[in-house]
Amino acid sequence: MSIENLTQENLNRRTFLGGVFSAGAMVLAAQLLPEEAFADTNEYHGKAAASALRSSIYLGLEPDGTVYIVTHRSEMGTGIRTTLPMVAADEMEADFSKVKIEQGIGDKAYGDQNTDGSKSIRGFFTAFRESGAAARTMLVQAAAAQWKAPVTECKAQNHEVIHTPSGRKLGYGALASAAGKLPAPKPETLQLKPKSEWRFIGKDSKIADMADICSGKAVFGMDVQRPGMLYASVERPPVMGGSVQSFDDKETLKVKGVSQTASIDPFKPPYTFQPLGGVAVVANSTWAAFQGRKKLKVEWNNGANASHDSEAYKKELLETARKPGKVVRNIGDVDAAFGKGGKIVEAEYYVPLLAHATMEPPVAVAEFKDGKVEAWVPTQNPQAVQDTVAGALGIKPEDVTCHVTLLGGGFGRKSKPDYVAEAAILSKKTGKPIKLVWSREDDLRFDYYHAVAGMYHKAALDEKGKTTAWLHRSVFPSISSMNDANSMYGFDVEYGMGLNDMPFDIPNHRAENGPAKAHVRIGWLRSVANIYHVFSGLSFADELAHAANRDPLEYQLELIGPGRIIDFKSQGVANYWNYGESYDKFPFDTKRLRKVLEIAGERSGWGKRKPGNGWGLGIAASRSFTSYVASVVEVEVDKAGKIRIPRSWQVADVGMVINPDRVHSQFEGAAVMGASIALTGEISLSDGRVRQSNFHDYPVARMNQAPLQTDVHIVESSALPGGVGEPGVPPFVPAFANAVFAATGKRVRELPFSKHKLV
Amino acid sequence: MIKLKINGHDRTFDGDPDMPLLWYLRDEISMTGTKFGCGVGLCGACTVHRNGEPIRSCSTPMKELAGKNITTIEGLSPDGNHPLQKAWAQVNVPQCGYCQTGQIMQAAALLKKNHHPSDKEIDDAMSGNICRCGTYQRIRSAIKAAGKEMA
Numbered sequence: 030m031s032i033e034n035l036t037q038e039n040l041n042r043r044t045f046l047g048g049v050f051s052a053g054a055m056v057l058a059a060q061l062l063p064e065e066a067f068a069d070t071n072e073y074h075g076k077a078a079a080s081a082l083r084s085s086i087y088l089g090l091e092p093d094g095t096v097y098i099v100t101h102r103s104e105m106g107t108g109i110r111t112t113l114p115m116v117a118a119d120e121m122e123a124d125f126s127k128v129k130i131e132q133g134i135g136d137k138a139y140g141d142q143n144t145d146g147s148k149s150i151r152g153f154f155t156a157f158r159e160s161g162a163a164a165r166t167m168l169v170q171a172a173a174a175q176w177k178a179p180v181t182e183c184k185a186q187n188h189e190v191i192h193t194p195s196g197r198k199l200g201y202g203a204l205a206s207a208a209g210k211l212p213a214p215k216p217e218t219l220q221l222k223p224k225s226e227w228r229f230i231g232k233d234s235k236i237a238d239m240a241d242i243c244s245g246k247a248v249f250g251m252d253v254q255r256p257g258m259l260y261a262s263v264e265r266p267p268v269m270g271g272s273v274q275s276f277d278d279k280e281t282l283k284v285k286g287v288s289q290t291a292s293i294d295p296f297k298p299p300y301t302f303q304p305l306g307g308v309a310v311v312a313n314s315t316w317a318a319f320q321g322r323k324k325l326k327v328e329w330n331n332g333a334n335a336s337h338d339s340e341a342y343k344k345e346l347l348e349t350a351r352k353p354g355k356v357v358r359n360i361g362d363v364d365a366a367f368g369k370g371g372k373i374v375e376a377e378y379y380v381p382l383l384a385h386a387t388m389e390p391p392v393a394v395a396e397f398k399d400g401k402v403e404a405w406v407p408t409q410n411p412q413a414v415q416d417t418v419a420g421a422l423g424i425k426p427e428d429v430t431c432h433v434t435l436l437g438g439g440f441g442r443k444s445k446p447d448y449v450a451e452a453a454i455l456s457k458k459t460g461k462p463i464k465l466v467w468s469r470e471d472d473l474r475f476d477y478y479h480a481v482a483g484m485y486h487k488a489a490l491d492e493k494g495k496t497t498a499w500l501h502r503s504v505f506p507s508i509s510s511m512n513d514a515n516s517m518y519g520f521d522v523e524y525g526m527g528l529n530d531m532p533f534d535i536p537n538h539r540a541e542n543g544p545a546k547a548h549v550r551i552g553w554l555r556s557v558a559n560i561y562h563v564f565s566g567l568s569f570a571d572e573l574a575h576a577a578n579r580d581p582l583e584y585q586l587e588l589i590g591p592g593r594i595i596d597f598k599s600q601g602v603a604n605y606w607n608y609g610e611s612y613d614k615f616p617f618d619t620k621r622l623r624k625v626l627e628i629a630g631e632r633s634g635w636g637k638r639k640p641g642n643g644w645g646l647g648i649a650a651s652r653s654f655t656s657y658v659a660s661v662v663e664v665e666v667d668k669a670g671k672i673r674i675p676r677s678w679q680v681a682d683v684g685m686v687i688n689p690d691r692v693h694s695q696f697e698g699a700a701v702m703g704a705s706i707a708l709t710g711e712i713s714l715s716d717g718r719v720r721q722s723n724f725h726d727y728p729v730a731r732m733n734q735a736p737l738q739t740d741v742h743i744v745e746s747s748a749l750p751g752g753v754g755e756p757g758v759p760p761f762v763p764a765f766a767n768a769v770f771a772a773t774g775k776r777v778r779e780l781p782f783s784k785h786k787l788v
Numbered sequence: 789m790i791k792l793k794i795n796g797h798d799r800t801f802d803g804d805p806d807m808p809l810l811w812y813l814r815d816e817i818s819m820t821g822t823k824f825g826c827g828v829g830l831c832g833a834c835t836v837h838r839n840g841e842p843i844r845s846c847s848t849p850m851k852e853l854a855g856k857n858i859t860t861i862e863g864l865s866p867d868g869n870h871p872l873q874k875a876w877a878q879v880n881v882p883q884c885g886y887c888q889t890g891q892i893m894q895a896a897a898l899l900k901k902n903h904h905p906s907d908k909e910i911d912d913a914m915s916g917n918i919c920r921c922g923t924y925q926r927i928r929s930a931i932k933a934a935g936k937e938m939a
């Protein structure tokens with residue numbers, strides 16, 4: 030994205046910013062037009078982002094020298110609330126201790142605010158740089174005018190402008206008013222700082238909220254309080270698509286603190302971001318609302334999904350995967366190649382539904398007044414909050430103000446604002462500000478689940494053990510079921526995550542997608558379809574290495590083949606998704622993939638120790654969100670089958686790095702989430718009802734199950750910044766499964782590991 | 789009427805005696821540093837100290853707290869400068885941060901008794917506290933660093 034034009038903003042903008050700036054402030058508004066429309070990814074990103082093809086970043090300087098930088102992306106643990114302002118402050122030559130970070134409310138003027146798809150830096154690095162550079166340019170001009178000196182004799186440095194010949198100095202604060210009256214520079218005239226002069230970009234920076242987080246002062250959505258606020262908790266239809274037939278709240282209303290109950294209508298298919306419906310209990314504390322809910326008696330209409338059963342569904346997916354599906358990529362002729370004989374290897378893989386289980390369950394505070402809603406929400410997607418709440422109440426999106434709090438985890442769950450609509454509906458019904466709290470049980474039973482998938486792989490090896498043909502079929506209920514109740518197939522976004530972009534150099538390769546219907550709400554979860562595609566693809570690659578009697582690392586490198594830019598168009602992939610990026614700027618470069626694998630091999634001491642007897646290493650690499658990552662996992666399996674990960678290695682080429690420490694932390698965290706997925710992650714249903722309810726039956730990795738140590742190595746790169754939040758998850762899972770095979774000889778083709786006896 | 793001390797201050801409570809301390813802290817006296825994660829003692833986000841021992845406030849009803857001294861994250865140190873809080877900042881532990889007050893309270897109880905916990909002792913003390921963002925290895929090193937400072 031680049032700056033379309035820069036304008037001085039006037040008073041009415043200040044209201045928009047929530048009164049951040051005083052009258053004397055220089056407020057710089059960068060109005061931007063994205064170069065690449067996100068049109069083809071609407072379904073994935075929701076309506077809001079697609080309609081917003083303008084973006085703006087606001088940077089203000091007060092006469093007292095305080096710089097305000099508005100972050101329009103949500104903070105859910107990646108550090109983005111700190112990292113983007115660092116970029117602007119660096120270009121501005123600001124003193125970072127004088128920078129105050131303001132969280133932007135939901136507004137289309139910001140452009141895409143959906144903090145999702147690992148694209149905050151990819152999408153806004155340049156925009157924030159240009160914003161800072163424009164401010165610096167104007168400050169230098171203002172100082173030069175004051176000194177009646179040529180601009181070339183003046184330079185900005187650490188919150189001051191210096192007249193180089195005389196050594197005179199003017200502070201940024203003193204220049205604010207004058208600079209604010211200057212016309213904004215044309216974007217093409219902006220001079221960005223050379224890399225050698227960067228002060229913050231590329232250096233570790235502490236997150237802005239550190240002290241507040243560690244002292245309990247940080248405000249998450251769960252912590253918002255409003256005067257007169259009541260608390261609510263909703264009993265939802267246990268089967269997706271069900272509705273309330275009747276309910277009896279006599280006992281509920283006797284619970285001390287409960288003031289009323291209210292029903293919420295079920296969604297009109299497709300489910301989109303609408304609430305699921307149900308009966309709400311409103312009370313003067315969260316506890317009272319929870320207690321009241323236990324006393325509710327509700328009769329449900331269960332609808333079409335009432336017989337849904339995970340075991341039967343699994344069989345269906347795997348059977349479908351045995352049949353020809355829709356071809357989404359084709360190279361050569363796999364059928365002919367299989368017909369030629371050689372060694373044939375085939376395997377079925379399965380990944381169950383997964384829940385996000387953010388540490389902070391969904392929660393929202395909403396206040397309906399005079400036909401308008403004000404909401405305080407831990408959301409990844411404040412514009413979708415505006416649209417969804419507006420849709421639920423029949424008001425205009427502009428009449429919904431969405432304040433974005435800190436998020437206690439997001440992982441994709443909090444870009445779907447059904448919970449905010451619930452709060453708004455209840456506020457309208459009760460006339461009170463409502464805090465709507467999901468219990469952990471609600472969170473696990475009513476999630477937008479990561480899709481369950483059945484996959485089938487078949488390959489042929491020649492006499493030298495080289496893979497000559499590979500068929501990959503994948504069957505999963507698609508995220509597109511969110512917007513299309515009859516959806517049976519996936520779409521480019523899902524295909525482009527490990528199905529039609531497997532980077533292997535094989536003369537005959539076909540990828541297919543078979544039909545499946547959704548019986549629960551399906552949504553994206555950190556790294557999305559990569560989870561099942563990369564798990565099965567890279568586990569199968571390991572199987573092929575063993576079938577060929579070859580070292581898995583060496584074999585993976587051979588499969589990838591020589592360094593090259595993959596030409597998907599010539600391989601029957603008409604619309605390679607490429608994570609919404611232009612292929613020229615972000616091509617799939619197998620050189621980079623090979624490199625992370627090779628480095629991972631070196632750092633982990635690959636091949637030095639003989640695996641077996643309960644010890645082993647596993648390796649896998651993948652490209653996702655335009656970044657290249659290799660994972661190595663070391664496992665120890667004791668005689669009781671208990672698994673420990675003494676160490677894991679994450680080697681990542683994510684292009685240019687802005688805040689290395691936060692990149693490291695994302696890859697450390699991805700290893701832990703990968704461990705959770707592999708070890709115990711499973712949501713399952715019987716009679717259309719989710720069986721799991723809390724961390725005892727949906728365990729996530731604890732300290733004693735997570736890798737004891739994850740060694741993160743970031744490859745030096747000057748490529749454009751790629752994704753960071755998600756790419757560390759996909760390769761970790763097959764690397765872990767491959768390590769278990771190395772240690773025990775057991776090939777786990779169905780997640781989670783906890784279903785299998787490993788020794 | 790239940791009398792107790794929270795961060796050194798006298799408090800009285802006359803609501804539902806079965807209400808867990810967590811909701812009293814959060815909803816009634818607006819001390820929101822103690823978090824709700826699971827409500828049933830499985831995640832540790834709600835950890836506080838009762839007479840110096842770590843407890844899960846989500847599963848501790850008010851009726852069990854008469855005469856007790858409760859310390860929450862807000863009362864761990866007056867200026868947010870407990871050795872653990874300093875170590876947390878130094879190692880850049882938090883990601884989203886939601887679990888961290890519970891982690892710090894749990895770790896504070898460990899370090900009070902043992903300034904040099906082994907990896908195994910840290911595992912045993914901390915494995916009841918979930919961090920979905922996966923900050924465990926930094927929690928471990930921050931605990932070791934803070935322990936050294938306290939020794």
Ligand code: FES
Nearest residue numbers: 825826827832846
């Ligand atoms: S909220 Fe108390 S242990 Fe989870």
Ligand code: FES
Nearest residue numbers: 884885887919921
């Ligand atoms: S930092 Fe997010 S849950 Fe621990």
